Amino acid sequence: MATTAPVAAQTETVTLTIDGRELRVPRGTTIWEAARQAGIEVPALCHDERYDPVGVCRTCVVDVGARVHAASCVRACEEGMEVRTSTPELERQRATLVKLLLADQPPPERDPKQTTTADNELLAMADGYGVSRGDGIPLGSGRGEDDSHPVIAVNHDACILCDRCVRACDDIQANDVIGRSRKGHAARISFDLEDPMGESSCVTCGECVAACPTGALVNKPIREVPIRPRSELDQVDTVCPYCGVGCALTYHVDRDRNAIAFAEGREQPGSRRRLCVKGRYGFDYASNPQRLTVPLIRREGSYPKGALSSDVRGDGRGRRKPGGVVDYDEVMPHFREASWEEALDLAATRLKGIHSEHGPGAIAGFGSAKCSNEEAYLFQKLIRAGFGTNNVDHCTRLCHASSVAALLEGVGSGAVTTTYGDIVNADVAILAGTNTTSNHPVAASFFKQARRRGTKLIVVDTRRVGIADHADIFCRIKPGTDVAFYNGVMHEVIRRDLVDREFIADRVTNYAKLAKVVRDYPPERAGQICGVGPDVIREIGRLWGEAGAGIIFWGMGISQHTTGTDNSRCLIAMCSITGNVGRPGTGLHPLRGQNNVQGASDAGLIPMVFPDYQKVDNPELRAKFERAWDRELDPEPGLTVTEIVASALHGGVRGMYMVGENPFLSDPNVNKVRKALAALEFLVVEDIFLTETAEFADVVLPAASYMEKEGTYTNTDRRVQLGRKVLDPPGEARPDWEIIQDLANRIGLPMDYASPREVFEELEALMPSYHGLSYDNLGATGKLYPNDDPEHSDGTVVMFTEAFPTDDGKAHLRPPEWMPAKELPDDEYPFVLNTGRLLQHWHTGTMTRRSYALDAIEPAAAVWIHPDDAAELGIGDGEFARVSSRRGSIELAARISHRETRGNCFIPFHFREAAANLLTIDEIDPYGKIPEYKFCAVRIEPARFPVGTEAG
């Protein structure tokens, strides 16, 4: 279908008259569009510019001089057409149509939309025509209501079958849940096989609610905050607090209640008004009554330090409250409330003491990828300039450290080379080890859409992840065999001579070495290692090699291995040898996990580099920062997250400052982390809730949440966006940047920033990539960096069009050999454990498990097992299983799923009561220092009692 027709269509025009006005429009323009452009509004209920027209409500009919009227939303303008959009006859018929629809509606005083946001489009149209429900037309459709969903109310009576929700679900989000069922007057929208919405495969993105013009699909109030008309609420334009996609949204805030009533997607070049369940419904965590509101100091009697709750101690059998979050009743008595003065003084004194007694290396800081750029910057400045150590890191270590290591080595920059939306320009896209529909749902919607528009989608994963259902080729590889797989693909690309010789000659080094290495990976051998048919590898090699534009997206399935850097090196090589970098529809895009993991890394929360990846061991660069910060700085790279934990165990690191990190659940081998945390002499934890990690703290500082402060956040696309203050912080909670500043001043590092804006100005001056960006030019939708002209341009989509920012401007290939994972299954531990995330949850669940919607939809931990394995193990769906590794054991419900592979299982790591990281291995990648979360050996057995019910 790829012809030149569209180009021709753009030049051809037709002339017609609409309401007597002569118009000239491009051929193919609908009458509705043409009228609108001429300032003539034609009513419509089923039509919206975002969707393809379907012409079903018929209120947009116009008189084209034919036997019957034409639906203007779908009818194309024709040469010489004479259109009348408003005649007494048309208006009469439109009024009749509205009357017909009204007759089946609930009464306005009970209409779900009119009684909430009060913007029912049908009722507004009825008012316009002066008609009301029951004007001679018998009432009632009898289709009923569906209250099964926790946050979306369905009223089939209020449905006018406009198909907007169908198009929203299918064409926009590609979730494919809603359709029309039955026929005639019995026709209705339905979910899956006419299942209740709450029991359907609906992923609660809420796109249907946003699309619905009537009261058929509306949001339910969350935590009893009533949904009111927009005019009665305050609108705050900000960014979603969850994943790295960074969707723009608007919160509708009830000032009387200091709470968010509902959220809506907002136009932005990346996310384009889309949201997922977390963004649209997971906003209420900030209002959870468990928020920390005053500083806390550990009571004398609660020393020596150790975990305070039975869960965290590891003897969780006697849990009083199964599931959920930290048991405050059990933990809080170990702390006393303190003033900010006392808490900060104590923290400063103790950290300073450790510093002077044991040297800079005894101090370490964990920053957070959830905090703003400004806060990340201040935090690393505090550790570096205040304590003279580079022992500062954050959770990027746990997600894309290996990708960044490979990218810095290979192309000289850790950021993505193009945006996720650029997939639309790709012929072939490879999604490698990324469960995007769960972890980056809005980006996934663009991937699915691109595929429906012709991009070939190749999904390579060990599990049949959701996006695999949309793939042209789904390639299920054995865990830990990525290097062999991509070497096999490259072998085929080279064998077929599909490499881009010119690109290689001009822009790549070490190609010969790569060719030599992959020569040993013919598809037969690679396929044997990966468990994939050689023909599939050949086909992928052919498709990739022949693609005019190829793009690779990847996630933790690539990075979280002891070979994570090698895996990423392969992907860099894949793009380099085919010339797939630096043009539209090509590139390398590691999908970033947390909302600001890109920004936190940019801002220097990495032990080896200052802000903007400027190496600490480069004297010139160090001198620049020494000048800027007026302090002598440590020339040695610091310890990483995983190394800091190990160091704490052996008396290296003794004092720590942790902002918004929860290593107890997020780091591998929890039993080891527990010992490390208990071994610390002094620990300050700054967070919005009392986390598992905070149980080990000497001082706990209550932070303002994302919702309660201002700052900038950088998404996976390199889009820097302004997050605005939505709510007032509870109690005495304060923004992190203020707390960091106060602590800095107490340890002798003067800071005097009046606002995050001032911090941003400082970091912008030190970060060439952010050059030119300012609070004033970020605008409503943020800007991509680098950006030569932020006043007028959205920024750079495609990077490295001419050269790479390496010393010689070329991509440096470093071909890896395949190496097996560190702990292979054996008779005792025969299964491979894979860990990861669920759509509804995020990180260690501190926020999502305190969000009503997210917790209601996914309340419990589970292990996903292949049906045949489950049958062999004698475990039924929903029954409890005990999963054990050499490091620990957990009990949780089994979910039998066709998405798993035999011999493998999957456990999300969000759930403290069955912490996946009790099982994981703490082996790390030698370059990125990232743990091998995606591979360890476990045993699965039926558990007789569910967690929490067995007597302790």
Next chain:
Amino acid sequence: MDGGPGADRAGRPAGGGDERGGLKEAVDGRGAAAARRVPGAEGRAGKFPGPSLIGPLKAIQRQHGWLPREELVRLSRETRRPLYEIQGLVSFYPHFRTEAPPKVEVACCHDLACWLNGGEERIRVIRDRYADDPEVEVREVSCLGRCDAVPAVSVGDEPAASGVEELVETARAGSPERAPAKRGTEPRPNDPYAPGEERYRVLRRALAGELPAERIIAELTDSRLRGMGGAGFPTGKKWEIVAGEQTQPKYAICNADESEPGTFKDRQCLAEQPHLVLEGLLLGMLVTGAEQGWVFIRHEYGPEERVLESELDAVREAGLLGSDVLGSGRRLDLEIFTSPGGYILGEESALLECLEGHRGEPRNKPPFPGNHGLWGKPTLINSVETFAHVPVILERGAEWWREQGANGATGLKLFAVSGHVERPGVYCVPLGTTARELIELAGGVKDGAELAAFQPGGASSNFLSPDDLDVPLDFDSLPKAGSMLGSGALVVIAAGTDLLAAATNVLRFFRDESCGKCVPCRVGSHKAHEILTELLARGEGTEAVDERIFELEETLRMTSICGLGQVALGPVRSVVELERGRAPA
């Protein structure tokens, strides 16, 4: 949809046009581009691309007798198609069932011709007879296309003109009877082949190059043959449009899905002249350049489908199908597609939607199928009768055909005559024959009663009064009289019949068969039926019909997507006007 490797980037449908960093922006909705490619082609809301699931669903139903949920979930998983799509199909097409069927299913038609002939009473009797029989389910259904053997009943999808009890018993015993197609003995005047003579002569000549496409089109145009399915579009013109399209591939479809109450002439044509139907269709394929053709037949026409199947075998055996037919270099393939049910599929764009595997909901038009038909390709669609007339026209010439008409009309026409007549059936007479002549041919009004009214063109045509008996039944005269030729189905109503009730019966048919896609038809037909049913229940008549009905009639007629909604209330309005003594508008 292959925008595959190396495809020219400029060729990718341009969306948005918003240039940022020299990039095309992603556009919401993949179809936005599609809509731009073909002006007026609507979005594919709820329709999934990919092969039709109707076939696999039929296969599951054949295996289990119904569609168990686990099978549907499995189908969804294996085909990677959404569950909603499957539900949309299963709940739309009456053929599909989501519960185990009873051992014996008895379907009773309740539409006009049956209703006029004691249908309600027969349904009551059958219902009573099997009320306590757990193995027998009695259902009321829409027109079965057997209006000449009324009231029509079928047992296990086989027509049962009489002897319902015997059929139920054989079906109960597990060996349902397969009814033979009803066939006349006399050859029809539109058949150029004498009994025993080798058929497909015209097709062979065309394949041999003796009849070039242009000549066939010219001959058809000259003959003034028009579509016999109801809309009356000039056949030569239609073939010319499809032949002139440059897009490949092209398709051809014989619409054998007549389902309107009173209309059963295509059924007879299929039973008696399957060779003419297939020859016409194959000629259409030759002329337009289509290589694949289908006969889309309603599932209630089991006996006729079997006739057609054996004729298709004969065609195949004669070497008239295949990749290089008779050495002509042309590929011709034909398949029979059995409808999963529903009157609306007779609407050609709904039929296309069904063939593509979607819910049979009519498309917004234009574009028309000739330009943008099956899977967006140029598609020739004619009805059974239209195709059947083609061979004789090409054999004997346009002039001969024109001369067959009467009263200024041209050609022959198959009329189905039903209702209150002595000999309901299918009659092949000159186009332009008057209703009076046709009723006489059918033995006159039943029991010698007075005529109250008649519909000349099937259930969708307006009622005419006895004053109109001498109006020639043709394309031009009937509209002048306030009705239309439609499908050529004359429904006769004797004096003593409640005309408003008859028209309401017709409305019920349209309400039941509305696909529900557009508001006026979905809601309007339902509400109008409610209003009229209440009115009739109160014992009132046309005098009580108020402005609301006229308002609805106008709205349905002017704003509905397809013919079904446009005509649904016409008959009601016509009887009101007829009884009020006004000339129908």
